[in-house]
Amino acid sequence: MTAVDERTAEAAGPEVGKARRRKEDQRLITGRTRFTDNLSVSGMLHLGMVRSPVAHARITAVDTGAAKASPGVVAVLTGADLADKQGSLPCAWPITDDQKAPNHPAVAVDHVAFAGEVVAVVVARSAREARDAMELVDVDYEGLPVVLDLETAAAGAPYAHPELGTNVSATWVYDSAQAGTGTDVDEEIAKAREDGVVIERTFRQQRLIPAFMEPRSILVDPTGEQLTVWTSTQVPHFVRIFLALVLGIPESKIRVIAPDVGGGFGGKLQFTPEEVLTVLAARHTGKPCKYTETRSESLVSGHHGRDQLQRLTLAATKDGTVTGLKVDLLANMGAYLGLVTSGIPVLGAFMYNSIYKLAGYRFTDTNVFTNTTWTDAYRGAGRPEATFAIERLMDELAAELGRDPIELREQNWIKHEEFPFSTVAGLTYDSGNYEAATARAKELFGYDELRAEQKRRRDSGDPVQLGIGVSTFTEMCGLAPSRVLGALKYVGGGWEHASVRVLPTGKVEVVTGSSAHGQGHETAWSQIVADRLGVAFEDVEVLHGDTAISARGLDTYGSRSLTVGAMAVVKAADKVIEKARTIAAHLLEASADDLEFAGGRFTVKGTDKGMALGETAFAAFQGHNLPDGFEPSIDADATYDPVNFSFPHGTHLAAMEVDTETGAATLRKYVCVDDVGNVVNPLIVEGQVHGGLAQGIAQALFEEAVYDENGTLVSGSFVDYLVPSAADLPSFITDRTVSVSTTNDLGVKGVGEAGTIASTPAIVNGVLDAIRHLGVEDVVMPCAPQTVWRAIQAAFTKGGAA
Amino acid sequence: MTRISVKIDGVAYSDEVENRTLLVQYLREQVGKTGTVIGCDTTNCGACTVHLDGRSVKSCTMLAVQADGHEVTTIEGLAHDGVLHPMQAAFHESHALQCGFCTPGMIMSSIDLLNDNANPSETEIREGLEGNLCRCTGYQNIVRAVQLVAGASASTGASS
Numbered sequence: 037m038t039a040v041d042e043r044t045a046e047a048a049g050p051e052v053g054k055a056r057r058r059k060e061d062q063r064l065i066t067g068r069t070r071f072t073d074n075l076s077v078s079g080m081l082h083l084g085m086v087r088s089p090v091a092h093a094r095i096t097a098v099d100t101g102a103a104k105a106s107p108g109v110v111a112v113l114t115g116a117d118l119a120d121k122q123g124s125l126p127c128a129w130p131i132t133d134d135q136k137a138p139n140h141p142a143v144a145v146d147h148v149a150f151a152g153e154v155v156a157v158v159v160a161r162s163a164r165e166a167r168d169a170m171e172l173v174d175v176d177y178e179g180l181p182v183v184l185d186l187e188t189a190a191a192g193a194p195y196a197h198p199e200l201g202t203n204v205s206a207t208w209v210y211d212s213a214q215a216g217t218g219t220d221v222d223e224e225i226a227k228a229r230e231d232g233v234v235i236e237r238t239f240r241q242q243r244l245i246p247a248f249m250e251p252r253s254i255l256v257d258p259t260g261e262q263l264t265v266w267t268s269t270q271v272p273h274f275v276r277i278f279l280a281l282v283l284g285i286p287e288s289k290i291r292v293i294a295p296d297v298g299g300g301f302g303g304k305l306q307f308t309p310e311e312v313l314t315v316l317a318a319r320h321t322g323k324p325c326k327y328t329e330t331r332s333e334s335l336v337s338g339h340h341g342r343d344q345l346q347r348l349t350l351a352a353t354k355d356g357t358v359t360g361l362k363v364d365l366l367a368n369m370g371a372y373l374g375l376v377t378s379g380i381p382v383l384g385a386f387m388y389n390s391i392y393k394l395a396g397y398r399f400t401d402t403n404v405f406t407n408t409t410w411t412d413a414y415r416g417a418g419r420p421e422a423t424f425a426i427e428r429l430m431d432e433l434a435a436e437l438g439r440d441p442i443e444l445r446e447q448n449w450i451k452h453e454e455f456p457f458s459t460v461a462g463l464t465y466d467s468g469n470y471e472a473a474t475a476r477a478k479e480l481f482g483y484d485e486l487r488a489e490q491k492r493r494r495d496s497g498d499p500v501q502l503g504i505g506v507s508t509f510t511e512m513c514g515l516a517p518s519r520v521l522g523a524l525k526y527v528g529g530g531w532e533h534a535s536v537r538v539l540p541t542g543k544v545e546v547v548t549g550s551s552a553h554g555q556g557h558e559t560a561w562s563q564i565v566a567d568r569l570g571v572a573f574e575d576v577e578v579l580h581g582d583t584a585i586s587a588r589g590l591d592t593y594g595s596r597s598l599t600v601g602a603m604a605v606v607k608a609a610d611k612v613i614e615k616a617r618t619i620a621a622h623l624l625e626a627s628a629d630d631l632e633f634a635g636g637r638f639t640v641k642g643t644d645k646g647m648a649l650g651e652t653a654f655a656a657f658q659g660h661n662l663p664d665g666f667e668p669s670i671d672a673d674a675t676y677d678p679v680n681f682s683f684p685h686g687t688h689l690a691a692m693e694v695d696t697e698t699g700a701a702t703l704r705k706y707v708c709v710d711d712v713g714n715v716v717n718p719l720i721v722e723g724q725v726h727g728g729l730a731q732g733i734a735q736a737l738f739e740e741a742v743y744d745e746n747g748t749l750v751s752g753s754f755v756d757y758l759v760p761s762a763a764d765l766p767s768f769i770t771d772r773t774v775s776v777s778t779t780n781d782l783g784v785k786g787v788g789e790a791g792t793i794a795s796t797p798a799i800v801n802g803v804l805d806a807i808r809h810l811g812v813e814d815v816v817m818p819c820a821p822q823t824v825w826r827a828i829q830a831a832f833t834k835g836g837a838a
Numbered sequence: 839m840t841r842i843s844v845k846i847d848g849v850a851y852s853d854e855v856e857n858r859t860l861l862v863q864y865l866r867e868q869v870g871k872t873g874t875v876i877g878c879d880t881t882n883c884g885a886c887t888v889h890l891d892g893r894s895v896k897s898c899t900m901l902a903v904q905a906d907g908h909e910v911t912t913i914e915g916l917a918h919d920g921v922l923h924p925m926q927a928a929f930h931e932s933h934a935l936q937c938g939f940c941t942p943g944m945i946m947s948s949i950d951l952l953n954d955n956a957n958p959s960e961t962e963i964r965e966g967l968e969g970n971l972c973r974c975t976g977y978q979n980i981v982r983a984v985q986l987v988a989g990a991s992a993s994t995g996a997s998s
Contacts, residue, residue: 057930057933058930061929061930061938062930063938064938065913065926065929065930065935065938065941065945066873066913066914066916066922066926067871067873067874067913067914067942068873068914069873069875069938071872071875071939073872073876074866074872074875164856248937248939248973249877249883249940249971249973249974250877250937251876251877296938297937298875298937298939299936299937299939299973299974330878330879331877331878331880331883332879332880554974555936556936719933720933722933722979723933723936723974723975723979724936726975726976726977726978727936727974727975727976728976729976730975730976730977731973753878753882754880754882754971755880755882759971761964761968761969761970761971761977762963762965762967762968762970762972762977762980762981763964763965763967763968765964765977767978767981768978791976
């Protein structure tokens, strides 16, 4: 169980593919952590954020007198104080040219649009003194009508922002006939109405909260020449750029550090009001300032996810061939547009067709403002919603036609020999084998046996019914080819940067722009570089998450780290080898073409003459004897822009037991077989799948952010927002098939979001499969006992009346 | 303010604390034991779990003054002379952590779980850790880590 044992066990063969135990663990299991709230700087002040208790109001007065007089209080800053300094928080993805968006202040000036919005900042000597004084800030609110419901908001007044005169932010359309990627979906639907099958459903993607375990924290040190910002973020590079753009601070004067970061799941893919306000407070006081949110603050003010209404029409022939899909989506932006709020539904636009060969497709997304916490990326971001829709529809079609849901899917999916395949949504899938993953999943699941048990229990009228939930999926990962992002009006690129440095002593430093927060980059990147450069796994040090060290980068989200970030590392390592080759050739008095590089050593073909990579690094360090004009360094940088997305896929099967008397839905068995291409570290891949499954299952069964009619988040603590515990989940059976990605040198596809994307529809399909024979046609998420029980009772009532 | 004397990770401390100070605040802010972290404000997540006289407690759910005269062990006091506690080693071996934020509390609770029941079933492990939330791992490898330690104790006949 020690490092020595591991080395013995894992000594032979290439590093890539080994279940290396993580380098990151040692500090995390011993408490030597550098989470932002663990850090202190001399003279540090503490902030408290006074937040609006009301969802929609004019601010008519803010009295800070009593708060300012409270012991230990250094300053109280209001919207009026900061109005001309704070700028407006950015939306980096204006999806249309005429997208409407309100000004987005870090601290409200005269209008609040959701409960939880910051209305004043208290700066005090201690967090407790700040908290005491927060109670003394007196804000007068003049209430405005609150709009919460998506359909009501889309229809017209009242408006979340009266000055906009509408709640609709933007409408975005993809039409396969217009794009030239398919037929006219309305014609497909008309044909199916005439002589086929049309399935029309409305599904609700409830609002979720990312609920990373580490509450967000920010520490800003304004002393010295540079402003240093430690922040619990997925995107330190974004934070640096946006602090410069929004606050007018020269980018070169800002250093952003994401130290240990306790999870993100998209929830820390944001540029936050609290980051802006902590910087402004530090500049105002000239002292280091820290802000750490409480969990309750995090749940109400950190961005939420999902919250979409999907109106769907699926067309098929009578023999079960799917011909068209029309998606009419209402997406809840909440009260403001965050970093990529408006683009989240658009990320789903390319995935509704999933693994199927559709002729016609149209996706219409209407983004709508409400007086709620703003939404943005949450694990999967647009793609779980799309996958849920199509996978639920495929089950509905199977039920309508009386077909086995897997067999119906197979009839419609892209066969393995048909890759590369251009989809109706305009993407080109490079590789995949849905048959292989499905066959393996069925085998591990015991599909036929469970179907037989299901029949037995149905025939015997067992009060606990068994349902089998099927979900097949693919996702677009590796965000993203920069040109595609440009075409979609995203303001940034999708490349990633890396540096590889061989130190004079032969140790290797790898700098990655992909900032990890639990994914294990330090371990995986070490494995890749160890193989590439022929050095020991232990001799590779991976550095990230500090803009002074990792100067260029686009960070971690969208299952991009391995497919884009590690590819940049590979490209940099290859450059190092080529530079070293020139030095080795010079010193060995051989032609560079005659040198072979293997196992960390250059050898002259056909001789025993050779030189280690480390020796070339030392020669470069000395600079005594190098080729004329050769710079004394073998270090190299690379920036890699992917040529295409990657397309992991998988088949997930869930056995659900539903107690028809209580409505309790219990997950008995879960099998998933994922194809994520080549695997660098199977232990890390499995861990990603486990965690992803837990979050996707939680959407199906447990989690929902709930507002009351006044716009108060009533699921605003961990008492009310049900993040599942160990007792709520079973052990999962996971396996993999491998179709190598053909669009990157590593053959990898990404795994961070797979489990979350596939599992939600598997669970809901399973619940329905257990009770469909009772006349239940849908159960809204989360499938809590009361919801399931009501659905069963409604079916009984309807059945009785019919 | 009240003066308290607490032994923490083997060292005796005597400090003045505000009466309202939570044990976790005292540990982090006054003693510098930042290895113990705060994940919520409602005693749901268990990230702040420490041992008080050998039994697990959520250190956000008791006052520092209540620890007066007692012995506290945090995640920072588990390893001795560079040798990890078997539960720490098992978490590493089983890949039972990703971001690592819940890990200090999870490890402290897991040790207490095995102190109560040296040979728990999977269900008993899952129910025993119900008070500790993890958002990364789906718990599967955490359960494995606890099983690994339980199995090792059973096979050597050692009591935990």
